[in-house]
Amino acid sequence: MKIGYARISTRDQSLELQVDALKEAGCEKIYQEIASGAKTARVVLDDLMRNLRGGDTLIIWKLDRLGRNLVHLRQIVEELKNREVTFISLSEEINTTTAQGMLFFNFFGMIAEFERGMIVERVNAGLRSARARGKLGGRPKGLSGNALEKAKVAEILYKDKNLSIRTITSQLGIGLSTFYRYLRHRGVEIGSSPIKKIINC
Numbered sequence: 001m002k003i004g005y006a007r008i009s010t011r012d013q014s015l016e017l018q019v020d021a022l023k024e025a026g027c028e029k030i031y032q033e034i035a036s037g038a039k040t041a042r043v044v045l046d047d048l049m050r051n052l053r054g055g056d057t058l059i060i061w062k063l064d065r066l067g068r069n070l071v072h073l074r075q076i077v078e079e080l081k082n083r084e085v086t087f088i089s090l091s092e093e094i095n096t097t098t099a100q101g102m103l104f105f106n107f108f109g110m111i112a113e114f115e116r117g118m119i120v121e122r123v124n125a126g127l128r129s130a131r132a133r134g135k136l137g138g139r140p141k142g143l144s145g146n147a148l149e150k151a152k153v154a155e156i157l158y159k160d161k162n163l164s165i166r167t168i169t170s171q172l173g174i175g176l177s178t179f180y181r182y183l184r185h186r187g188v189e190i191g192s193s194p195i196k197k198i199i200n201c
Helices: 016-024 043-051 070-082 099-132 145-160 165-172 176-185 192-200
Strands: 002-008 029-034 057-060 086-089
Touching: 002 016, 002 043, 016 029, 029 043, 070 086, 099 145, 099 165, 145 165, 145 176, 165 176
Parallel strands: 002 029, 002 057, 057 086
Antiparallel strands: none
16 A cells, blocks of 8 residues: 655645645555654654555655654664565655665755755854844734744845745745745845745745
């Protein structure tokens, strides 16, 4: 049986993209979970792993949807291998039944972990930059303290143009509509170039 696993970090995000891709790949059953990428507890994933049987195929949309880090990914794939369960990642075109698939799995796992670290660094740099400019003081009407800080980081990262909008919203744990609401709240002019980025990513 082909079984899919889809995960988002917050309820503001959508599972539709992943679910559609998994259905197209032929998944007969799809487990859906809302949990932070760094969160240790994955109740739905644990349930999925318990129900997998030899001969099954576990399919995910992208590597970073499954493991917390490279070590966790390798542990999961090793367990799947021992239980004779095939593992496929659609975005990276990884199939662990082949030697080439395992090679690509290790490579893309390292890349995903590196990118995650880089993104966290950029978000933290955005926070430091906002604080250095004295832009984290006060609380405009309608935004909580946490939302205010995210709005200002969103503004900095958006203007920096080094990250796609999808990446920014994912790392800040907000939806696309919330992202644009934050920018409007900050009085940021939304141009066509950054919007084009989300289409191409």
